[in-house]
Amino acid sequence: MVLTPKTESKLVQLKAILEGHQAMLIVMQDNPDPDSIAAAVALRKLANTLANTQCSIAHGGTVGRGENRALVRYLGLNLRQIDQLDMKQFELFAIVDTQPGTGNNSLPSEIEPDIVIDHHPCRQQTRHSRFTDIRSKYGATATILLEYLDAANITPDVPLATAMLYAIRSDTQDLGRDTTKADIKALTALYAIANKRMLSEIQRGKVSRDYFxxxxxxxxxxxxxxxxxxxxxxxxxxxxxxxxxxxxxxxxxxxxxxxxxxxxxxxxxxxxxxxxxxxxxxxxxxxxxxxxxxxxxxxxxxxxxxxxxxxxxxxxxxxxxxxxxxxxxxxxxxxxxxxxxxxx
Ligand SMILES: [Mn+2]
The missing domain is CATH 3.10.310.40 (Diaminopimelate Epimerase; Chain A, domain 1)
Structure with missing residues (x-):
């Protein structure tokens, strides 16, 4: 993949923030969609590899949609409820695919996140954070994270690649809405690695009777x-x-x-x-x-x-x-x- 120089210099900044820190909390949307989930797992991979920082991934609501539950199972994720965590155990806070104060996440308002990575329009409050990367033209936060993995020479493993592929496909409705060239590039790279059979199983996730x-x-x-x-x-x-x-x-x-x-x-x-x-x-x-x-x-x-x-x-x-x-x-x-x- 051809990198935008931006990602390479941002990666250096990100690494400097992570270095020397053991524990980071990654906050997603309360009811995380595939892009939230994939972006969180990709950031965890990046933090583990760059600085050996251990991450917990948390949200404040439920994973409701059958497809999303299937994705969480496939990734073997242990998602945490924010209100059941002691915030003091974390040295760093990150938030992905959403921003502080948007109303769709449960990051406690007194916590200013160290890292904000998102593709929604940038909000005033976000500018206070030490590290921000907001690309509102991008179709998915997973696309931004794939550029970071690439800049860090990390090839996503099969489950992560599958999750990121699904994230981009679902946020852009198969590249049909709010898409950039970067999303197409990311999708092409991910197709080579992802488990296509699993992707199809996730998309036809089971639902309960109440659904009908x-x-x-x-x-x-x-x-x-x-x-x-x-x-x-x-x-x-x-x-x-x-x-x-x-x-x-x-x-x-x-x-x-x-x-x-x-x-x-x-x-x-x-x-x-x-x-x-x-x-x-x-x-x-x-x-x-x-x-x-x-x-x-x-x-x-x-x-x-x-x-x-x-x-x-x-x-x-x-x-x-x-x-x-x-x-x-x-x-x-x-x-x-x-x-x-x-x-x-
Ligand atoms: Mn998204």
């Missing part, structure tokens, strides 16, 4: 507003479901926008998807959660969360109304009648 009920409810509740589909999943056990449903609904051939909402642990979770080229999903999500919650993402996919004042139906109904009207005002413009997506 949830999917049926999501479709029954779905409403069409011109070129947009909106649905609410109600209380969910698995927060990844809102993204999964959003991806499926965006396949409707008359739809440019999808918004899916659901409730998880005293929060409303929002997932946005779009095919539109001129309007960015990560901008729209800010307009939806404004002054109520947090959100972020990429041009074609984004997510947000809004804490609930209480758990009453009235609070939820009012919030759903607000979120829906903020969404429609931004993406549909004219007021349009709603129609059910399917016959009940």
């Amino acid at each position: 009920q949830m999917m049926a409810d999501a479709l029954k509740n779905a409403q069409v507003f011109a070129n947009a589909i909106v649905t609410n999943l109600g209380q969910i056990e698995n927060p990844d479901m809102i993204a999964e449903v959003a991806d499926i609904l965006l396949r409707d051939d008359q739809t440019n926008w999808v918004m899916v909402t659901g409730y998880f642990k005293h929060k409303m979770m929002v997932s946005l998807r779009t095919y539109e080229e001129n309007v960015r999903a990560d901008k729209i999500i800010h307009g939806i959660v404004a002054r109520k919650g947090t959100g972020g993402g990429h041009p074609s996919y984004a997510g947000g969360q809004i804490p609930l004042k209480d758990n009453t139906k009235r609070t939820k109904d009012r919030l759903e109304k607000t979120v829906l009207s903020r969404f429609l005002k931004q993406v549909v413009k004219d007021s349009v009648p709603k129609q059910p997506l399917i016959q009940k």
